[in-house]
Amino acid sequence: MEQVALVRCHTYQLNMLRNQLQELLEPLGGISRFVRPGQRVLLKPNLLAAKTPEAAVTTHPAVVQAVAELVQQAGGEVLIGDSPGIGSLEKVAEKSGIMAAAQAVGARLVAFQATARISAGGTFRQLELSKDYLEADVVINLPKLKTHEMMTLTCGVKNLYGTVVGAAKAGLHLTAGRSRELFAGLLLEIAQARPVALTIVDGVLAMEGNGPNSGTPRQLGWLLAGANPIAVDLVAARLVGIPTELLPVEQEALRRHLPGSRWEELELSGVPLDAIQPPFKLPEGLDVQFGLPRFLRNLLRDHLTPLPAADERLCVLCGICRDACPPQAITITKNALKVDSGRCIRCWCCRELCPRHALVVRRGLLARLVRQR
């Protein structure tokens, strides 16, 4: 059985968080089950972009600090690392409050730069991931619970995509192309190539709607934890009312018969799960092909899938989205931004990274009809 623990937590007040984290980890065996004295323990928060904690884009600094303190009490040395989607780690850590949290506990911030190869043994065979991540004695995964335009939800498994360093992220997106199944498989292979010891989800203030960067913060009031991020994500999705059929990662995990992918094999402990009402709002850019037969999906693909388009009132033609676009589907002329629908793989990296939230979702009539079903 895969164990997942849950506790309620409505505040980022440090004292309360410390207590709730201890309560959360107790049924899992406490922090000492995961960390031994002298080990180098890497905390991997979500440091997507330079946003303040209230924006709910990044893992809250109080969660990072409280987990770091627990690790230190168990005798571990704490490192905090990531490769942000946009901007330097230093800038993102400063704005998100993670730098102050690291300083408060004397932990070292590590910008993922150097890489090493690891065998993935699946579709992708060899993966090039952060060397610091691969070489840490223990990794504790600290995702933020958010919706995600491409993968519906970003939580334990998706958070580990940050171990792919810098521009290599775009390269892997391109390899997966428009296939969410392939990209989900890649995420699972990353998670399995170097298993994390523990995933602790920051679901105190979560994000719904157009996540992971432009959604709406929503007070959720939960912390979740477990050794298996697939199992943790399954519980997180149930909590926010997102059906498993809309989760490419969980679907692919199920197809591969991976541990933690079946609800029947989960053992929940702590506070009984109480799904929120109303459920999370889904992202606008979410693919509407889910649930349609494969032959119809292939036939109507271009009419069904939404496309990003620039809102001229907000776009300043800075080029950040163009530079991040894996298949180079964006062109910017003197006064306009255009997206080539034939090239676009609907990864939504552009919307994820636009600092002005200037990219909107454009849908054809057919796509609008299907979404209303």
Ligand code: SF4
């Ligand atoms: S990143 Fe945003 S503001 Fe910059 S060019 Fe793209 S859409 Fe416009």
Ligand code: SF4
């Ligand atoms: S235009 Fe946006 S959604 Fe399309 S491939 Fe480029 S980054 Fe991805």
